[in-house]
Amino acid sequence: MTDPLDKATARAPATVGEGCLSRYDPEALGPEDGTEFPDAAQLWDEMHKQPRDDPESKG
Template identity: 60%
Template structure:
């Protein structure tokens, strides 16, 4: 086996953009990848109480 990465079991998700704007492709992410965080909105409100009224 010439390339030691040929036997790697994990691989990175596809990305969109380049450089500083690179991010994971949201269409390629799933619960299997650990991307589900149902408490995100509540955590955001707890950590940023001033942001609640800013969007109104």
């Protein structure tokens, strides 16, 4: 059996910024980095739906 961490540590994506402001460079990321997510817009809409019967909003 192969080591599952081999692929995870093979190539780290490029970063921008330093220290606590360091983040992955969006321009350097691609599908091989797991950035392909075609249902992102649908998930965003579902997560940000306003509940219809919110007892706190009634006053």
